[in-house]
Amino acid sequence: MAESAPKRLKTDSPASVLVGTHNGHFHADEALAVHMLRMLPTYRESRLVRTRDPKLLETCHTVVDVGGEYDAQRNRYDHHQRGFETTFPGKQTKLSSAGLVYMHFGRALIAQRLAEERNKPASAAATSEEQKEEEGKEVVSEESPDVELLYNKIYESFIEAVDAHDNGISKYPRDALAAASIEPRFSSAGFTLGAMVGRLNPNWNDPKPADPDAAQAHEDALFLTASRRIGEEFERTLDFMARAWLPARSIVQTAFDARRKHDPEGRILVLGGQSVPWKDHLYSLEEDKEDGKPSVLYVLYAESTQPGAKWRVQCVPETADSFTSRRPLPEAWRGFRDAELDAVAGVDGCVFVHAAGFIGGNKTFEGALEMATKALA
Known part of the structure; x- marks a missing residue:
C-alpha cells in the first residue's frame, strides 16, 4: 500500500507551497496531477512554476512530471527516468505523473469527498451557522473499505487510461491485432481527454509575445485551462462514484440476494x-x-x-x-x-x-x- 502522502506534507502555510512541472508542450498527465494536488488543503492555494531549470525545481515543495526523480518522501513524482517501472497495485500499466500523484494522494481525495458528502446538511433549511459547525462531523478514514473500493475503481476506470496514454501503451497488444488482421473501423484519437488537453496547447504558428516572460505567462494560462478542464472530469467521476455508484452497491446486493x-x-x-x-x-x-x-x-x-x-x-x-x-x-x-x-x-x-x-x-x-x-x- 502506498504511504498516505498527506501525512508527510510540510505544515507551511498553503500560500508558500510551490508546485513545479515542466514548461513547453503540456499533456493530460501533469495537467491532471496538478489539479488533483490542488484539491487537497495543503495545495489549495499553492503557486505553480513551469520550468525545466533544475535549480528552480529544487526550490519547489512538490515536482510532477519533470526532474527525473521519483521520491515520494521528497514529493518528487516524475516517471521519465531510465529504469522507472512503477505500477499501481495489481496493475501492469506503467504510471505517469497523474498515476503517481493518485497512488499517493488518491485515498485522501476520496476520503475528503466522502466526508463532504456524508456531512451535508440534512435539509436545505439548515442555517449557515449550522453548516459551519465542525463539531460532531463525520471523518472518513483513508483506511475505510469504502475508500479502498473507490480508490481501486477510480484508478481502473479513469486514471489508468491517462497513464497508458502518456506512456504510449495501447489498449490491445498491437502484435495480436496484426496477427488477427484486426483494424479499427474509425479513429477515436480526437475523442479522448488526452486529445482535449492537447488541443489547448499553442499551435506552432500562433502569434507569440516577444517578451519571454509574457510568452511563458501565456503558455501557463493555457496549461491552467487544461488542468481545470481535465480536473473537472476527474471531479465529476469522483462525485459520481461517491454519490451514486457507491450507494447503489447495497441496493444491488439486496436484489442479488x-x-x-x-x-x-x-x-x-x-x-x-x-x-x-x-x-x-x-x-x-x-x-x-x-x-x-x-x-x-x-x-x-x-x-x-x-x-x-x-x-x-x-x-x-x-x-x-x-x-x-x-x-x-x-x-x-x-x-x-x-x-x-x-x-x-x-x-x-x-x-x-x-x-x-x-x-x-x-x-x-x-x-x-x-x-x-x-x-x-
Missing part, C-alpha cells in the same frame, strides 16, 4: 425502485459466489419512482463495455411496439423491444416479469 424469488436459477434481478448503476456491482457479486460463474441474464427496474411508472427489462451484457448481451430478448420480438408486440410476445402491456434486443419495456412490473420469464423459456 433475492434473485431466486422470481426464477429458481437466479437469472432475473429485480431492483427496488428505479434503476441504479448496477453492472459493476453485479459482476463483482457474481465473481464472489462460490462457483464464480455469471448467472443473471435480465435486470428489471422501474423507469422512475412515480406511481404507475413503466418497467424495463434490460439484458446483462457479457462485460461492462460490451454491446453483446448474455441472452438478448427473443429475435421475434425485436422492433415491435405496443399492441403488435403484445400479440407477438403473448404478454399484455408491452411497450417496446429494441431492434438490437438488449432492452424492452412494459407498462407494469408484472408484465416486465412475464416478458423476462418468457424470454428465459
Whole structure:
C-alpha cells in the first residue's frame, strides 16, 4: 500500500507551497496531477512554476512530471527516468505523473469527498451557522473499505487510461491485432481527454509575445485551462462514484440476494425502485459466489419512482463495455411496439423491444416479469 502522502506534507502555510512541472508542450498527465494536488488543503492555494531549470525545481515543495526523480518522501513524482517501472497495485500499466500523484494522494481525495458528502446538511433549511459547525462531523478514514473500493475503481476506470496514454501503451497488444488482421473501423484519437488537453496547447504558428516572460505567462494560462478542464472530469467521476455508484452497491446486493424469488436459477434481478448503476456491482457479486460463474441474464427496474411508472427489462451484457448481451430478448420480438408486440410476445402491456434486443419495456412490473420469464423459456 502506498504511504498516505498527506501525512508527510510540510505544515507551511498553503500560500508558500510551490508546485513545479515542466514548461513547453503540456499533456493530460501533469495537467491532471496538478489539479488533483490542488484539491487537497495543503495545495489549495499553492503557486505553480513551469520550468525545466533544475535549480528552480529544487526550490519547489512538490515536482510532477519533470526532474527525473521519483521520491515520494521528497514529493518528487516524475516517471521519465531510465529504469522507472512503477505500477499501481495489481496493475501492469506503467504510471505517469497523474498515476503517481493518485497512488499517493488518491485515498485522501476520496476520503475528503466522502466526508463532504456524508456531512451535508440534512435539509436545505439548515442555517449557515449550522453548516459551519465542525463539531460532531463525520471523518472518513483513508483506511475505510469504502475508500479502498473507490480508490481501486477510480484508478481502473479513469486514471489508468491517462497513464497508458502518456506512456504510449495501447489498449490491445498491437502484435495480436496484426496477427488477427484486426483494424479499427474509425479513429477515436480526437475523442479522448488526452486529445482535449492537447488541443489547448499553442499551435506552432500562433502569434507569440516577444517578451519571454509574457510568452511563458501565456503558455501557463493555457496549461491552467487544461488542468481545470481535465480536473473537472476527474471531479465529476469522483462525485459520481461517491454519490451514486457507491450507494447503489447495497441496493444491488439486496436484489442479488433475492434473485431466486422470481426464477429458481437466479437469472432475473429485480431492483427496488428505479434503476441504479448496477453492472459493476453485479459482476463483482457474481465473481464472489462460490462457483464464480455469471448467472443473471435480465435486470428489471422501474423507469422512475412515480406511481404507475413503466418497467424495463434490460439484458446483462457479457462485460461492462460490451454491446453483446448474455441472452438478448427473443429475435421475434425485436422492433415491435405496443399492441403488435403484445400479440407477438403473448404478454399484455408491452411497450417496446429494441431492434438490437438488449432492452424492452412494459407498462407494469408484472408484465416486465412475464416478458423476462418468457424470454428465459
